[in-house]
Amino acid sequence: MxxxxxxxxxxxxxxxxxxxxxxxxxxxxxxxxxxxxxxxxxxxxxxxxxxxxxxxxxxxxxKPGYTTGEVAAKLSKHPSTIAMYIKTGKLKTEKREFKGRILNFISEQDLETLQKEIGEKESGYISIFNKQHNIHLYQSFQDSKGSKARIMSLDGPGVAELEDGNRIGIERLFQLGYTPYYNLKPQRYVTKKGYIQFQFRGSINPKSIHINIIESLIINMGHKNVKLREEEWGLNLYVKPGLIRNNDNLYLTYESLNSYLVDGYLIQRHDGILLQTDYMPILAHVSKSTKDNLKHYSKISKLSLDDYVESILEKHFNEIKDLNNN
Structure with missing residues (x-):
């Protein structure tokens, strides 16, 4: 003390x-x-x-949590939007008494999860997790006869593709008796800076090797530590730093991952594959007004302060390179 x-x-x-x-x-x-x-x-x-x-x-x-009004303010959303989140099950509430009134409260954990989902969606990332059913994008399913299915979209009601190529809604998938190959284990969000980036070019279909690798990464690292962005040519996949431990998964070999790697690096270890970024901390002192401006414009740009400063530095260095090349 x-x-x-x-x-x-x-x-x-x-x-x-x-x-x-x-x-x-x-x-x-x-x-x-x-x-x-x-x-x-x-x-x-x-x-x-x-x-x-x-x-x-x-x-x-x-206080048992956040009120719906507080959540609306924190997310910069209209209260009617929060009501829709609650109605559709995206946001869970609990009625509790507080200061003589019965109010709907949202837990801090549920609020943080929703903030992350909204931030990724507004940044162009694909929705990869459905909290209501505890399933993720590209997850494998099977029925009692061994017929296979795969989750192909989590937008709206969601879409699953059966082994015969037919596409059905996720609710229908459960009604037909399909169950996941595995149950998702809770994983903590990795707070280390940056992501390791992989690129998968071409179409993504239930039988492609790409989809098996993506699914395996989500299983091993946890959906909280994986982001996907759809591009015209395929998919960009971003994974937080961490260790993929040795197991029976044939898709996550050092060679297979390295062939799709575009940013960060892999280290082959005796107990698995270490995914690592090349981020290094720097220390800089600036005036209070400069820091306030950085925070203001990073918020406008919907970037973290670190990412916004990095974007400014990269732009500056690129301008210097262009000047030197001319």
Whole structure:
């Protein structure tokens, strides 16, 4: 513990049972104020007053979640849109009493999941997970006779393709008695910076090797750590850094993955294949007004602050190259 009843970001996270990134989000949302408004840091940590942390703990213990109005504000959506999310099952609510009123509350975890899904969809990424059925895009199914099927789309009611080529809705797939080859295991979101990128050119169909590799990556890394973007020529696939452990999956060999790799690198290990990015941290000091402008325009660009700064630097270096080549 620090002097003057000050505690560090890590200590706050431990008290609240939250991640450090969540504590920084609380600071940005003004739920928690650091001792120094200019976010002065010591030992790479903000400092907080104990009484402020205790107050937030009390508020969180008493309040069972976010109201629909708060969720609408956080997502910058109209309340009618939030009502639609609830009606369609995209957002789960629970009726709880709070300050003498019965209100619908949304958990922080469900809100964060929806924020991620909306952000990816608005950025052109394909929806790859259906929370209601706990299934993912390109997941394999079979019926009691061994006939196979594959999830081909999760937009709207979703689409599954049967072994004979017929396409049906996901609800119909379950009605016909098809079940997944495997049950999805919960995986934590990887917070390491960046993605490893793979490209799969050509059409994606239930019998292609591409679809088997994508499915295997989702199984091994978890749907939270995989993103897909559809292009005219095929698919871009982005995977968070991590280890693909050795198993009986023949599709995820070092050679097969390396043949589709376009960004990042792979390391063959005794216990599997390590997926790694080439991101390195840098330290820079800028004026408060410059930092405020970076945060403002990164939000407009729908990019994280890191990604926005990187895009500016890449643009600058490309301009220098063009000047040197002319």
């Amino acid at each position: 620090n002097s003057n009843n000050y505690i560090t970001t890590k200590e706050v996270a431990q008290r609240l049972n939250k991640s450090i990134s969540t504590i920084y989000r609380y600071v940005n949302e003004k739920k928690l104020r650091p001792v120094y408004e200019d976010k002065w840091q010591i030992d790479s940590s903000l400092l907080f007053r104990e009484e402020d942390v205790d107050r937030l703990i009390e508020e969180q213990q008493n």
